Amino acid sequence: MPKSASTLSVPPPRAKFDKRRDKLLVIAARCFNEQGYDAASMRDIAREMAILPGTIYYYFPSKESLLVAVHQEGVRRILAKIEAALAKSSADPWERLSNASAAYLESMLGVDRDLCAVIISEFPRRHSKDLRAELLAARQIVDDRFRNLVADLPLRRGVSRSLWRLALMGQLAWTHAWYQKGKQTPGEIGRRLVDFLRRDSEN
Amino acid sequence: MPKSASTLSVPPPRAKFDKRRDKLLVIAARCFNEQGYDAASMRDIAREMAILPGTIYYYFPSKESLLVAVHQEGVRRILAKIEAALAKSSADPWERLSNASAAYLESMLGVDRDLCAVIISEFPRRHSKDLRAELLAARQIVDDRFRNLVADLPLRRGVSRSLWRLALMGQLAWTHAWYQKGKQTPGEIGRRLVDFLRRDSEN
Amino acid sequence: MPKSASTLSVPPPRAKFDKRRDKLLVIAARCFNEQGYDAASMRDIAREMAILPGTIYYYFPSKESLLVAVHQEGVRRILAKIEAALAKSSADPWERLSNASAAYLESMLGVDRDLCAVIISEFPRRHSKDLRAELLAARQIVDDRFRNLVADLPLRRGVSRSLWRLALMGQLAWTHAWYQKGKQTPGEIGRRLVDFLRRDSEN
Amino acid sequence: MPKSASTLSVPPPRAKFDKRRDKLLVIAARCFNEQGYDAASMRDIAREMAILPGTIYYYFPSKESLLVAVHQEGVRRILAKIEAALAKSSADPWERLSNASAAYLESMLGVDRDLCAVIISEFPRRHSKDLRAELLAARQIVDDRFRNLVADLPLRRGVSRSLWRLALMGQLAWTHAWYQKGKQTPGEIGRRLVDFLRRDSEN
């Protein structure tokens, strides 16, 4: 086959690069989630990926940048799942919140567990200021999405929407500490947790 | 004063040892809380304590044992505060839970912040099996106390007490991620969070 | 020379790695021999090798593994020398033992002094069970070779071959404690020591 | 009892001191023998003695001085046993050497095993010059005793008495590497080893 022709049939440039980068991201997320960011070494990640440690630096300039990328990818996937759920929802604000919560936990406790869990198990206090800002910005996006959903709720006058939202987020996040695959699906748990906070707060 | 009586006022043996050990505990807790267990080095702790790194090992045989001791002391203080609050409470189960939650957050977000926060910010997944068992045992004690309080509540039939309790614990624990000294006191926050879950769930 | 033939002369893969690893082995052996295993620090070894301490771990995963490798290499060299000497020997069992003893001391007191001496100057009592097993296994190989040579000797009835062998091994090993380059060569010493035990024991 | 009288009945001054010092010596010897000089820590020794580490320094100014004292005591006991055996011996030089060798191994492999074994298992190469001198001086005393015994033997002309003696000493010392309590007593082994070297060498 002539060389010039092959360029037409190959996937777009950097496709291979992006594919390996994505795989690296997932593996790094798993390591971070299983061992903690500090305890997970670049060697661990490289070993799981079956490459040499130095090679990681071709895809990411530093360990911190890996962490940021994991956060961002986690947020991306959560948001995608939430938006997909909302797209199928009615206009009822409680149903919308319920669906969003279910989607959130499906990401967090399901297939994307590692990528998403890093978002809540990493307390960024210890990191450098720049890193901290990036991590918090990523989380902020999910927070904002829920803020909007809560804003639409017909809560009773006097109920602090901000505290109410934090209560819900706490319930959802904490599942990471106790959930084990069992009788209830992540989605069911998400709906029930919303229900706990629901009727009393209603107008 | 007769000499025989003095034995009552004499400080117990190893008083100096215990005092420094306690101080070390508090400082270690602060370091763990600020930087994370892995990122906090024994040298950091020693520097804050104004002693040489080796000296820590006179008080604790290892870094892990320090972590365990911090957990245990944190649990001890939380429980003491909760029990004190319950002693002043009426028999009303909702009031009792409300007071306990307030006490819990007063510990967690107040003076004992560092000691107590380690309990929830440390995800023991990455540690050795023995260490993990000890850390989880410490947490279990607080969990059990709340389990008892929830058992006394007149919840509506069909509400899972175990999920309900996890919802509350999640709300409380998550305050650690967002609380900053401000208009609401930790105690007030604790009561409000209980209220969010309250009336709808009642019988 | 045709290219196809060059595969024979090309250095095997990882040639550089192996070369430096071997050099490290020799230097470590010297340090162990001069200062004792415990007293010889990885820093010492690194300094002699003109590398940083951490670099050693690229070649050996631990200090203990270095010790094991030194033992194994020492045994390998001793055996090679002994077999070479036996290959040139007649069938006379006394001559064979004499040649083997000479070869043994030529290794132990000569060029391979450091590598080989570790074998007898390291009393493995203090090490972990696994390490001890590996060290003893290495020694066993040399022991077995001599056991075979002794089995062929026409010793008088009633002479315990096992004690007789230990007597010879003791004489040979102890040279490490007193030998200094001087008038007698290691080989001569080996032959004389065998002679001391020889004629009286004969059939 | 009046205080003044008690001074008459108590053991000579420093008797208690000496007794504890001796016990310390024995315990240190055991630790050195079991773990090696470097690996045996002052803390280990103190623990076995049921005192605090600092207290050792009341009896010995340093770890090295402990080693020297162990060596000296080991040599003292070996020599005492040898002299006692010689006192009961005839004038026959072979019998005298045989008895001395038996006595030597009875010390080395028997009750005084720890104290005496340190003498041969410690290769002083690694120590400071002064320490080395003291250790070698202690060994020299035993060496000299055997040198005298060998000088009296009617060896064949042409046999190097010095090499012959080193051969014997090697056989004896090496028992430390293989002896285990079993069918043969240390004394029997000593006599047999001398026999191995005997008749052929005779005039």
Place this chain on the structure above:
DNA sequence: CATGAATGAGCCTTCATTCAT
């Protein structure tokens, strides 16, 4: 006599990172 407490140097090891090839 003996202790409790501390010291400071040093140990083995691990790590994120770099860079010539």
Place this chain on the structure above:
DNA sequence: CATGAATGAAGGCTCATTCAT
């Protein structure tokens, strides 16, 4: 693209030793 090799700092921890009490 990826590797092999090295770096240098830092990690947890142990040690012989000291000294006021």
